[in-house]
Amino acid sequence: MAFIIFLTLAITIFFILIFRIITSSPGSKLPPGKTGWPILGENLSFMVNPAKFISDRMKKYSANIFQTSLAGAKMSIFCGASGNKFIYSNESKFKTWLPPTLVDVLSLTNIDSTSSPWKLFDEQLHKFLRLESMQHYVPIMDTKVREHLEKHWAPFNQVKVLPLSKEFTISLFCNLILKIYDSDQIKELAKPYHTLVKGIISVPLNLPGTPYNHAVKASKLIRDKLVELVRQRKMEVLEKKDHVNVDDVDFLGGLLRASIEGGDFISEMELVGKIVALLFAAFHTTSNTITFLMAHLAEYPDVYEKVLQEQLEIAQSKEKGEILNWKDIQKMKYSWNVVCETMRLKPPALGGFREASTDIHYGGYTVPKGWKVHWSVYSTHIDPVHFSEPERFDPSRFEEKQGRGVYVPFGLGPHMCCGREYARIKVLVFLHNVVTRFRLSKANPNERVIYTPDPVFVDGLRINLCSQKE
Numbered sequence: 001m002a003f004i005i006f007l008t009l010a011i012t013i014f015f016i017l018i019f020r021i022i023t024s025s026p027g028s029k030l031p032p033g034k035t036g037w038p039i040l041g042e043n044l045s046f047m048v049n050p051a052k053f054i055s056d057r058m059k060k061y062s063a064n065i066f067q068t069s070l071a072g073a074k075m076s077i078f079c080g081a082s083g084n085k086f087i088y089s090n091e092s093k094f095k096t097w098l099p100p101t102l103v104d105v106l107s108l109t110n111i112d113s114t115s116s117p118w119k120l121f122d123e124q125l126h127k128f129l130r131l132e133s134m135q136h137y138v139p140i141m142d143t144k145v146r147e148h149l150e151k152h153w154a155p156f157n158q159v160k161v162l163p164l165s166k167e168f169t170i171s172l173f174c175n176l177i178l179k180i181y182d183s184d185q186i187k188e189l190a191k192p193y194h195t196l197v198k199g200i201i202s203v204p205l206n207l208p209g210t211p212y213n214h215a216v217k218a219s220k221l222i223r224d225k226l227v228e229l230v231r232q233r234k235m236e237v238l239e240k241k242d243h244v245n246v247d248d249v250d251f252l253g254g255l256l257r258a259s260i261e262g263g264d265f266i267s268e269m270e271l272v273g274k275i276v277a278l279l280f281a282a283f284h285t286t287s288n289t290i291t292f293l294m295a296h297l298a299e300y301p302d303v304y305e306k307v308l309q310e311q312l313e314i315a316q317s318k319e320k321g322e323i324l325n326w327k328d329i330q331k332m333k334y335s336w337n338v339v340c341e342t343m344r345l346k347p348p349a350l351g352g353f354r355e356a357s358t359d360i361h362y363g364g365y366t367v368p369k370g371w372k373v374h375w376s377v378y379s380t381h382i383d384p385v386h387f388s389e390p391e392r393f394d395p396s397r398f399e400e401k402q403g404r405g406v407y408v409p410f411g412l413g414p415h416m417c418c419g420r421e422y423a424r425i426k427v428l429v430f431l432h433n434v435v436t437r438f439r440l441s442k443a444n445p446n447e448r449v450i451y452t453p454d455p456v457f458v459d460g461l462r463i464n465l466c467s468q469k470e
């Protein structure tokens with residue numbers, strides 16, 4: 001019996017070796033690195049601190065490329081400005097890939113961005129989020145931020161920034177993307193959404209009671225509610241009850257109209273899966289940026305004073321209580337440098353994932369077809385080659401233009417984040433309203449930051465507020 005098992009193993013290994021020899025081109029060499037434990041790969045080290053994970057391996061293996069295993073897949077990580085640029089300018093060699101847990105929980109049946117439903121969705125999304133359209137949303141965002149601060153910040157001496165900014169993010173998303181204004185309806189979506197986000201980064205064990213199982217159930221609940229909404233909105237579009245005023249066109253309305261007019265129907269389930277995924281892309285990113293921005297303002301009084309001066313000049317150039325507009329956003333130059341430095345040190349997104357559609361030769365190594373690929377913001381943002389004393393918070397770094405592929409919180413190239421203008425306006429409008437109303441100090445100056453793998457304050461960042469008038 002033992003001999004038969006031994007023989008079977010030997011034959012299998014022999015064929016695997018022959019297959020590797022046949023399929024690898026002469027001279028092809030896999031990137032250096034190791035794939036860690038079976039199944040787990042190197043997930044744990046990555047999750048505990050992705051910044052350290054990347055910089056340790058860049059030092060140990062290669063500053064250009066190394067291999068690992070993450071999210072159950074063999075993966076090559078392209079590093080440095082050259083690695084980033086290689087991916088951004090060779091997108092035809094890659095296809096879209098997302099970690100399978102994300103695809104499962106969000107029920108994304110089809111993530112091929114070249115397929116017909118994705119194309120229409122992407123076209124409409126880019127149309128909605130492009131700079132010219134976003135300019136119209138400055139006054140709306142300003143009004144929403146004022147309402148939020150009046151209700152959730154002004155009555156208190158202390159606030160927890162992260163949960164509040166998440167609440168604000170979902171609410172704004174519901175208003176602008178889905179045209180949902182009813183607060184109960186927003187709460188009905190927000191509650192399961194928090195469960196979904198918690199479970200999506202847990203161990204993918206779909207057994208009753210596990211966080212992952214809760215996430216799968218929460219995702220279904222959200223999608224069921226969104227299907228109802230999509231049906232109702234479709235009826236409104238068909239009956240031409242939907243507004244067609246350019247300042248009031250939400251993303252969903254625009255998409256349904258284009259889909260009906262063009263006869264290119266996206267299935268309801270596919271559509272709501274993509275909406276949940278879109279909220280996922282907007283959720284952590286903008287709420288984390290606001291949170292770390294508030295932390296930096298509280299920590300660095302000199303930076304706060306300079307931001308305040310800039311924002312007061314804008315406020316004083318307007319009538320009392322007058323709403324912000326696009327021109328005001330363009331004046332927020334120093335404030336934007338502060339946001340950029342915040343996103344450099346605490347990147348709201350890890351980077352991007354792809355799958356190699358062909359064997360890819362880079363830096364003297366070959367990434368075999370089918371391997372997953374990751375570019376990471378950490379490979380440049382905290383590298384002293386690009387940013388001297390990289391741990392130091394210094395917004396003046398952004399007075400000078402950064403080299404291509406170096407500072408990439410939103411990525412670059414064809415897959416660059418299409419929500420970047422939405423994010424920029426939202427964060428700057430939030431900043432304007434906070435500093436012109438409040439002085440900030442950290443309730444616990446020692447509150448720790450952990451990685452999940454995104455950086456987060458363990459206690460949600462408690463901030464003491466003091467009114468500017470006092």
Ligand code: HEM
Pocket residue numbers: 278281282283285286289347348349350351352353408409410411412414415416417418419420422423
């Ligand atoms: C501070 C805020 C944000 C940051 C730092 C950020 C960052 C990123 C990054 C790094 C990517 C991956 C690019 C790649 O794969 O190469 C991405 C993609 C994407 N983001 Fe954002 N994002 C932010 C906010 C948003 C918002 C508010 C939305 C939507 C309203 C959004 C929608 C998307 C979409 C749809 C993609 C996929 C683009 C594609 O594959 O073509 N993001 N984002």
